[in-house]
Amino acid sequence: MTNHKLIYEHDRDQTCVRALCVADADANCRLRCPHDCEWISIERDEHGPFHMVDTFDELFETNQEPLPVRHDLVSGPACHVVDWLNEDASLIPELNDPYQRFEIGTIDIDVKWVNGDEIMWAKVEESS
Secondary structure (H helix, E strand, O other), X not given: OOOEEEEEEEOOOOEEEEEEEOOOOOOHHHEEOOOOOOOOOOEEEOOEEEEEEEOHXXXXXXXXXXXXXXEEOEEOOOOHHHHHHHHOOOHHHHOOOOXXXXXXXXXXXXXXXXXXXXXXXXXXXXOO
8 A cells, every 4th residue: 555646536527636645644755844945855763854954055154064954854734745746737647657557447337318319327326
């Protein structure tokens, strides 16, 4: 089982896709840096998740070597993957690597003839 899923929903006009995250609250995809760092390389130790940053900007004027500084990460309310994919769902098919073709699903349908030469269909609900 994976932590991320794609949900395809069909209505009369279109099929839509959205991403869903079922990962634990401390999963890497939910971690945020409280210092608003965007690009982070997540590491973990006995104190929890963190990432390291160089203090190059602060030391530039003093000609000192940059020192690595630890930023402890916190769990955020949302998932980076889901946020990014759902921002523009039209990208989801394009990002399929390596362009796999797969069956989304199969449903039973009830076909009704209308006016003798047209058809309408409805999904058959599963009985319990």
